[in-house]
Amino acid sequence: MSDDDEFVEVQRFRQIHYGSLEDQERARLAQNDEVKANVNNDALEAGRASGNINITEGDTFDLEEHNRETQAELLAEFEKRKKARQIQVSTDDSEVKATLRQLGEPICLFGEGPADRRERLRKILGQLGEDSYKHRGEDASKKAKKEEENITWYHEGSENLEVARYWIAEYSIPRAKTRIHKQKDAKAVPTTQKNAKTQDLHKRARAVTNECSQIGDNRPLSFCQFSPDSKMLAIASWSGLCKLWSIPDCQLIRTLRGHNNHVGAIVFHPQATVNLDESACCLASCCQSGTVKLWNLKSEEPIADIEGHAPYRVSRLAYHPSGRFLGTCCFDNSWRLWDLEAQEEILHQEGHSKPVYDLAFQSDGALTMTGGLDAFGRVWDLRTGRCIMFLEGHLKSVLSVNFSPDGYHAVTGSEDNTARVWDLRQRKCIYTIPAHTNLVSKACFQPEHGNYIVTGSYDCTAKIWAHPIWSPLKTLAGHEGKVMGVDISPDLKYIASCSYDRTFKLWTSELQGGL
Structure with missing residues (x-):
């Protein structure tokens, strides 16, 4: 083969x-595939047994039957995103920030650029919806309008006002300099000596008792003030009469006739009874009909009238420390400043949203403070005309304002039954005295060093409060009616209070040394 x-x-x-x-x-390949399949099946079974592999056997996720709510949420989210893409957002970054501020959102996030900020605004508007955004815009416009109404308006003044402002600046700056030097000298006094004086003063204040009581008129008494020499007390009455009484024997000196209805206040010229002639303008008074009258110490008739308030009520008035200017509070929501030498109104200042009830001048003559029935107080700089401090905190009408002789403390009495002490340097209220159980009609500092405050109230009492610890020293009880006014004599010997019960009372310390 x-x-x-x-x-x-x-x-x-x-x-x-x-x-x-x-x-x-x-055949060989088929055999290899079979071997691999067996190996994979073994590995799969081992993984399933260990819990690392989870295979559903024939289960399906039916969106229609099991998750209709989730589907609705997803559709709503898609609609929001669609609307957000359609919202027109300004490309001006300042406008974007303004819109975010209006919506109450932060205007900038850490690391956020203009494009990111614009996209964030778009998303926010998409979430809020157009209607909500419109409502927010309307609320913001209403708020802006309300804020606009509370703006302090400054009107252009006359040439005489400019001259008066320069005069007040020249008058007040040397007085402020002298006051500050005195405060520096007082600061150098040892603390132990200061504490001893304060304790002695508080001891005398706790010993205050009623010296005498006198019926002042046949109608309620509304106001009282001591003369600069502390030898007379002027009393205003709802009968339209004003009366001068001698101190301390409380004998009637003169009745001033001229008003025909409720007299709100009567005040002495700062130099009256000291070095001002008796025939000059020594007193000023105001009444509910809007009339302001000037008086001397010789006649029972007024020597001049100040017109311009009628038909609005004039509640209070006060002399500038220089005696040249007179401030009046009017119920047309304004206060006025009158130049008595030029015999004209030089300032008609608005700023309160309700009637202005009381005002007071700082001892330097640079500042004045007003309190209104809108529950706010304001401090004004007479040299510039600006409102330099807004006193916010009382819950009801402010009925009394007064400066401390240190120049930077002030006290306000309110219809909310409290007296608040303010620090002009810190620009805030430093203490609230829960003074009485009824409204505080009058609050005033001790006129020499301000070591205590006297308050009068419609709860028929007057009280003495220590400064700066604000603890009660003495309650002056004895009136049968509302206490309408209180005052402290410049020589620090007496405290006077007048009341709705038609009487006025003198209070003095049983210890020697005065108050």
Whole structure:
């Protein structure tokens, strides 16, 4: 047999027993696939057993049947995003910040640029919706309008006002300089010596008792003030009369006739009874009809009238420390400043939203303070005309204001039954005295050093409060009606109180040394 025949026989034998070469290769691959599948199945079973593989068997997630709420939320979110994309947002970064501020959102986040800020605003507007944004815009416009109404308006003044402001500046600056030097000298006094004086003063204040009581008129008494020499007491009455009484014997000196209804206040010129002639203008008074009258110490008739308030009520008035100017409170929500030498009104100042009830001048003459029925007080700089401090804190009408002789403390009495002490340097209220069980009609500092405050109230009492610890020292009880006014004599010997019961009383310390 040849070699070729032998090769053919071998191939035939392999084909019979093993199949063709393609069949053998196919069988080999199939066997390899089976081996791999077995290995993968074993690995899958091992992973499933260990908890690393979780395969659901035929479960499906049916959105329609099981998660309709989620679907609705997603659709709503898509709608919000669609609306947000349609909202027109300004490309001006300042306008974007203004809108964010209006919406109560922070105008800038850490690392945020103008584009990011604009996109954040777009998202916020998309969440709020256009209606909500419009309502917020309306509320903001109303708020802005309300703030506009509370703005203090300054009107252009006359040439005489400019001259008066320069005069007040020249008058007040040397007085302020002298006051500050005195305060520096007082600061150098040892603390032990200061404490001893304060304790002695408080001891005398606790020993205050009623010296005398006098019927002042047949109608309620509304106001009282000592003369600069402490030898007279001026009393105002609802009968329209004003009376001058001698101190301390309480004898009637003169009755001033001129008003025809309730007199709100009567005040002495700062130099009256000291070095001012008796025939000059020594007193001023005001009444409910809006009239202001000037008086001397010789006649029972007024020597001059100040017109310009009618028909509005004039509740209180006060002399400037120089005596040249007179301040009046009017129920047309303003206060006025009158130049008595030029005999004209030089300032008509608005600023309160309700009637101005009381005003007081600082001892230097640079500042004035007003209290209104709007429950606010204001401090004005007479040299510039600006409102330099807004006294906010009382819950009801401010009925009394007064400066301390130190120049930077002030006290206000209110219809909310409290007295508040303010520090002009710190520009805030430093203490609230829960003074009485009824409204505080009058509050004033001791005129020499301000070591105590006297308050009068409609609860029929007056009280003395220590400064600066604000503890009660003495309650002056004895009136049968509302206490309408109180005052402290310049020589510090007496405290006077007048009442709705038609009487006025003098109070003094049983110990020597005065108050």
